[in-house]
Amino acid sequence: EAGVTQFPSHSVIEKGQTVTLRCDPISGHDNLYWYRRVMGKEIKFLLHFVKESKQDESGMPNNRFLAERTGGTYSTLKVQPAELEDSGVYFCASSLSKAGGSYYNEQFFGPGTRLTVL
Amino acid sequence: AQRVTQPEKLLSVFKGAPVELKCNYSYSGSPELFWYVQYSRQRLQLLLRHISRESIKGFTADLNKGETSFHLKKPFAQEEDSAMYYCALSLMDSSYKLIFGSGTRLLVRP
Structure with missing residues (x-):
């Protein structure tokens, strides 16, 4: 099992350009999360998919960010147009469907994509 | 608002020394907490x-x-414990998203 994979590992782009990050969750994991860590700050939640549906996108910073999960498998996060403050590490995580009640399913993280906007 | 605070950015100890990484949280509901x-x-x-x-x-x-x-505590730190440690709070809503602290870098010196 390869675990959660993310592509690319690094991306350097200029302000105003478009970048698309990809996340492949662990096979069978319905839940997919995007987080990011901006330099010097904590890891922050961006959004959550359950299969192909957006369950919670309260952490998306603005409408320059667009996330999709077509078919409920891999997910993409597009930033268009990129700004300097978008630089950081973008993490993807996946987990199994939760059982009833308060049971927590462990989130497995990918290695992250380091985005640098110049 | 929900918040996780880790007051130390860096904690440096010698091998064999006790370790305590601090984490405080703010959450009105019943918390579910993790260390990553x-x-x-x-x-x-x-x-x-x-x-x-x-x-x-x-x-x-x-x-x-x-x-x-x-x-987070450990009575006798080992060099292989050197890492970045994050305290996180899971919100018991429909998303179970994680709220992270800013992290503490633990350095265990020989």
Whole structure:
């Protein structure tokens, strides 16, 4: 099992350009999360998919960010147009469907994509 | 608002010394707390969760609701414990998203 994979590992782009990050969750994991860590700050939640549906996108910073999960498998996060403050590490995580009640399913993280906007 | 605070950015100890990484949280509901660890060149991984009340790699953490704390402890630090440690709070809503603290870098010196 390869675990959660993310592509690319690094991306350097200029302000105003478009970048698309990809996340492949662990096979069978319905839940997919995007987080990011901006330099010097904590890891922050961006959004959550359950299969192909957006369950919670309260952490998306603005409408320059667009996330999709077509078919409920891999997910993409597009930033268009990129700004300097978008630089950081973008993490993807996946987990199994939760059982009833308060049971927590462990989130497995990918290695992250380091985005640098110049 | 929900918040997780890790007051120390860096904690440096000698091998064999006790370690305590501090974590405080703010949450009006019933908290579910975790410690995640990121070793050098590795991905973020779950270390332990309060609900399991287990010891992993010699680490323990006790939830203190009165002090709203979830400090991570180990009686004798090892060099391989050197890593970035994140305390996280899971919101018991439909998303179970994680709220992370800013992280503490633990450096265990020989």
